[in-house]
Amino acid sequence: MSLLGYSVLEAREKLRQGEVSAVELAEAYLGQIERVEDEVNAYLHLDAERTLDEARRAGEGDGELAGLPTAIKDVLCTRGIPTTCGSRMLEKFVPVYTATCVDQVTAAGAVYLGKTNMDEFAMGSSTENSAFGPTRNPWDTGRVPGGSSGGSAAAVAAGEAPWALGTDTGGSIRQPAAFCGVVGFKPTYGAVSRYGLVAFASSFDQVGPITRTVRDAALMFRFLVGKDPRDSTSVALPGKPQVPGDGSLEGVRIGVVAELSGEGIDAVVRRVFEEALAALEGAGAAIGEAAMPHAEYCIPAYYILAPAEASANLARYDGVRYGFRAEGAGDVIEMYEHTRGAGFGDEVKRRIMLGTYALSAGYYEAYYGQAQKVRRLVRQDFETAFGEFDFLVSPTTPTTAFALGEKVDDPLTMYMSDVCTTPANLAGTPAISIPAGLAEGLPVGLQIFGRACEDEKLLEAAHAAEQAIGFDAVPPLLAEVI
Amino acid sequence: MIRDDDVRHVAELARLELDEQEFERYAGQLSTILEHIDKISELDLSQVEPLLHVLDLESVMREDEPTPSLSREDALANGPEVQDGAFRVPPIVRE
Known part of the structure; x- marks a missing residue:
């Protein structure tokens, strides 16, 4: 079997046994990148020489992640390596420090593989908002990979990376993982440092792994x-x-979760979801119906709070200290306005507008204040449900991967693709998406929510669920080489 | 419904230069989004405390000890226009 067929834990075992070298492993992934990247466009930055150099050095180390090639979402700062956030605004930005989570996996021996494509500043659900062109879904290149960590999910699905780092603000790890048939884990808010993560909505943003298996996600999580x-x-x-x-x-x-699993979920997704539930039941789980009475208020609350935080966080892009600056302005205010007007893409401007409006005089209480109250109700919904259940489940997304261009001009419809994922971000609880099966040839994700700070238990249950479901399909462009 | 005036006011607050097409498009799209968001007004929230932070953290304080930080060279490394160890910007006060 080709090295691309192994999980990270299997590859690590091969490395430890001396059956393969770190350089051979890196070469296998670089080879697949060479073969399919034109079709997929998962990466914004690659540096094969650096990867091979690090593999040569890491191969000799004894770190727990020694020699394991790792892709990094381009929203995480990497010293000396461009970090664009998928934006013209940061096209030439080269960080002078590295994100804590990246430092930690690197210190354990992980090898730099590349920086992955994303919706601009992590705002979007399809990776079509990248200023550098969309990523395509490896299962069907006419479809989106989901977003905003679409590059990371597509790279893992296509065998262009054994695993990747992503970030999840309203579903940006889990939704693309579901669309691409891989595992995506959003930890408890706060479990992973946000230092060096370019801020979108600070009370929601969380870093996590995108992998082929739950055990691989747990391995990376140890170092995050x-x-x-x-x-x-x-x-x-x-x-x-x-x-x-x-x-x-x-x-x-x-x-x-009844409210996230019935009405509004496509029939084909529901069918695969129900088959997955049957598999869990077959493995001994006691399945019941949980209520989340405020589920329908999650999208409204999220799309006030996250854009409001974004409008404040993105005020830093003013053309003064880093990033793009528009030329020819007569004074500093004009320079700000021209820089931001030209440097930001459509969705980022829309969210800055929405957030600024929600925070502006006369509207603050009606929008931001009320949305914070809804946030408490959502957390209470989780607490109540966890009084009765160990874990909660739903489909990760209401549909399978949609066509490129299908929703890009209709923001509200695009926002609704986050309907099942935003509750975990509002409440701060951990949640994971694992492949549940295929519907008409496209992956469907099973989402499992755990209690806050009980991430390890969630990963244990997700691993057991993964074994019960037994999903092992890979997209054609990977299947043909393993 | 968000008015044209509101969109212009908000763009000014956010320091975003928009063209006429953008003003028109955002007015329509923001209205649609806000209409959906108004669903929150169905709820009686008068007795609910706002949730400010999911982990209920207390104010986090640390000792105020100086530690190394970015060098001036690093801090200026990405500046679009740097002169004499500082960021240069267009005039702040017009004649």
Whole structure:
């Protein structure tokens, strides 16, 4: 079997046994990138020489991630390597420091593979908002990979990376993972430092892994966590998370969130979701119906709070200290306006407008204040449901991957593709998407929500669910080489 | 419904230069989005406390000890226009 067929844990075992070298592993992924990247466009930055150099050096190290090639979403700062956030605004930006989470995986021996494409400043659900062209879904290149971590999800699905870092503000890890048939894990808010993550909506943003298997996600998660003096909102989880062994769903109480699983979910998605539930039940899980009475208010609340935070966070792009500056302005105010008008893309401007409006005099209480109250109700919904169930589940997305161009001119319809994922961000709870099966040849994701700060238990259950479902399909452009 | 005046006011607050097509497009799209967001007004929230932070963190304080930070060279490295160790900008006050 080609090296591209292995999970990260399997590849690591081959490295440790000396059956393959870190350079051979890196070459396998660089080879697949060479073969399919023109079709997929998962990456914004590649540097094969650097990758091979690091592989040569890391191969000799004994770090837990020694020699494992890792793709990084282009919203995470990497010293000396361009970090564009998919925006013209940062097209020439080269960070002078590295994000804590990237530092930690690198310190464990991980090898730089590339920076992945994304919706501009992580705003979007299709990766079509990248200033550098959309990423295409490896399962059907006429379709979107989801977003905003679409490049990371597509790279993993296409065998262009064994795993990748993504970020999730309203679903940006889980939704593309679902669309691309891979695993995407959003940890508890605060579990992973946001230092060096270019801010979109700071009370929601969270870094997490996109991988082929749940155990790989747990392996990377071990090196992402930790309280960081440079991020005062970071928290220490109890103990360093372990990679789950063979777990069981016997007697585990799983609540199907009725409001996220019925009306509004495509029939084909529902069918695959129900088959997955049957598999969990077959593995011993006790399935019941859970309620999330405020689910329908999640999109309205999220699309006030996140754009409001974004409008404040993106005020820093003023053409003064870094990034693009428009030429020829007569005074500094004009320079700001020209710079921001020309440097930001359509969706980013729309969200800045929406957020600025929601925070402006006369509207603050009606929008921002009310949305913060809804946020409390959503968290209470989770607390109530977790009184009765160990985990909650829903489909990750209401549809399978949609066609390129299909929703790009209709923002509200695009926002609705986050309907199942935003609740976890509003409440701060961990959630994971694992492949549930295929519907008409396209992947469907099963989302599992866990209790806040119980990320390790969630990963154990997700691993058991993954075993019960037994999904092992890969897209044609990977299948033909493994 | 968001008015044309509102869109212009908001763009000014956000320091965004927009063209006429953008003003028109955003007015329509923001109206549609806000209409959906208005769903929140169905709820009686008078007795609900706003959630300011999901983890209920207390104010986080640390000792105020000086530690190394970015060098001037690094801080200026990405500046669009740098002169004499500072960021140069167009005139702030017009004659």
